Structures are given as C-alpha cells and as structure tokens.
Amino acid sequence: MKPLIKVMLFLGAAFALTFILGRILGIxxxxxxxxxxxxxxxxxxxxxxxxxxxxxxxxxxxxxPTLTITILGGFFLGFPAGAAAAFTGMSLAAFSGYGISRIWGARAVSFLVRDKEERQEMAQAFKRNGPTMIVLSRAAPIVPEVTACMAGATNMPFAHYVGYFSLSTLPYVLIASYAGSISLPDSPQPAIYAALALYAVLWTGWYFFRRNSRQPVGN
Structure with missing residues (x-):
C-alpha cells in the first residue's frame, strides 16, 4: 500500500501546485x-x-472549482443542459488523464518507485482499492484527476474505469446542476444545501472505506 500512497501523494502535490499557482496569479x-x-x-x-x-x-x-462550475452551469444553462455540459467536460478531463497515463504512466511510476516488486505491489493495491477510490473521488478536489491517472498507469480496463467514473460523477453532476438551476442570486440555498449533502455523503463513504481498509485480513 505504501508505494500506492507515495505515487498518489506525488500526483496530488503536482495538481495542488497548479491550484496554488492559479490562486496566486488570480486566474x-x-x-x-x-x-x-x-x-x-x-x-x-x-x-x-x-x-x-x-x-x-x-x-x-x-x-x-469543479463543484462551483457545475452549479453555475446549472444556473446559467438550466437543467439538464447544464448537467450535460458539466459531465462532458469532466469526462474529457478524466478520459484524457487515463489515456495519457496509460501511455506514459509506467515510465513515471518507474522513476518514482524504482523497485519492480514495489511497483507490482502498487498495482495490486490499486486493483483492490481503486474502484472504491474512483467512486468516492468527488469528495475532494484533485482526487478525481489522481485516480484517473492511477487507473491508466496501472492498466485498469477502460470499460471498468468508465463504469466507476460514471457511478461517481453522474449523481454528482445531476444533483449539483439541478440545485444550480433552481437557485437564484438572492436565494442560493438549494446550491448550498446540495453542496453540503454531496460532501457529507462522500466523506461518510471515505470514512467507512478507511475504517474497513485498516482491518486485518481475515476479520
């Protein structure tokens, strides 16, 4: 599990750096x-x-700010047009990340994890835990991109990745864009409640995932 965490932390730090630079530059x-x-x-x-x-x-x-853009897309475009646009954009990002990592990810992983056995251990760890990570990835920024890259780098079948991604992203997009479509500038409560509910459900899922993953095998 340690090699997997190492690579995911590196990817997360790289994506976080772009977030920080974007905020510093005000872009x-x-x-x-x-x-x-x-x-x-x-x-x-x-x-x-x-x-x-x-x-x-x-x-x-x-x-x-993915959630904000999805909510604003629902506000400006209405529902379901806002949901369709948001899902298209997220899919392009995720599938591009998967494809790029499927082609060049192995080289990057070899640089970060030099030991062949540790790389195999990382791939097996993601095979066990990756589906849940992808499904719960919308709980926090950057995690969807990290899991997309990990899925490509570890050669997860694309059809499997699409299924897990859709299971994660479709409900997220539908709820957020619909909440945006029924919100008003002077009455943003639907968008606020939707955001809070989404994060509450996703973080609850992460809590149970972490608790179960800590249990010794055989318990």
Missing amino acids: LTVENVNHWLELAGRVDPFWLAGTVVLLLFLDLFVAV
Whole structure:
C-alpha cells in the first residue's frame, strides 16, 4: 500500500501546485469563472456550454472549482443542459488523464518507485482499492484527476474505469446542476444545501472505506 500512497501523494502535490499557482496569479478564481460564464451567456448558449466544458476539461491541467462550475452551469444553462455540459467536460478531463497515463504512466511510476516488486505491489493495491477510490473521488478536489491517472498507469480496463467514473460523477453532476438551476442570486440555498449533502455523503463513504481498509485480513 505504501508505494500506492507515495505515487498518489506525488500526483496530488503536482495538481495542488497548479491550484496554488492559479490562486496566486488570480486566474481561476470563483469570481473569474462566474464572470466568464456571464460573458459567454450573453453571446450564445452554445458558447456558454462550451465554456463550461472547457473549464472542466482544464481541471486535468490546472485545478479549477469543479463543484462551483457545475452549479453555475446549472444556473446559467438550466437543467439538464447544464448537467450535460458539466459531465462532458469532466469526462474529457478524466478520459484524457487515463489515456495519457496509460501511455506514459509506467515510465513515471518507474522513476518514482524504482523497485519492480514495489511497483507490482502498487498495482495490486490499486486493483483492490481503486474502484472504491474512483467512486468516492468527488469528495475532494484533485482526487478525481489522481485516480484517473492511477487507473491508466496501472492498466485498469477502460470499460471498468468508465463504469466507476460514471457511478461517481453522474449523481454528482445531476444533483449539483439541478440545485444550480433552481437557485437564484438572492436565494442560493438549494446550491448550498446540495453542496453540503454531496460532501457529507462522500466523506461518510471515505470514512467507512478507511475504517474497513485498516482491518486485518481475515476479520
């Protein structure tokens, strides 16, 4: 398990660095995202949908406020158009991360984990725990991108990854975008409640996953 944690922490730190740089440079703040979506909405709904897709795709390279963009997509585009745009953008980011890591991930892992047996141990650990990690990945920023890269690097079958990703992302997108579609600037309670409920459910899932993974084999 230690090699798996090592590689995932390295990936997480790399994605976190992009998040920090984005905030320092003031590029992908919530205010900027809201402003860009407003501008795109004034031009054409297709431009607005394209902006949502692009912003969420960029999450693979520069960490963005995913939940906020999904809620705003629902607010500006309505439901289910906002959900479709958000799911498309998240899928592009996740599948690109998977594909890139499927091609070049083994080299990166070999650099980080020099011992062949430890690399095999890492792959086996992700095979056991990866599906649950992917399903619960929306509990925190950066984790979806990390698990996408790990799935590709460990050669998880793409069809399996798509299934776990969809199980994680579809409910998240549908709930968040619908909450955004029924929210108003002076009455944002649906969006706030939806965000709190999503994180509560996901973090509860992580709690039980961590508790069960600590139990000795055979218990």
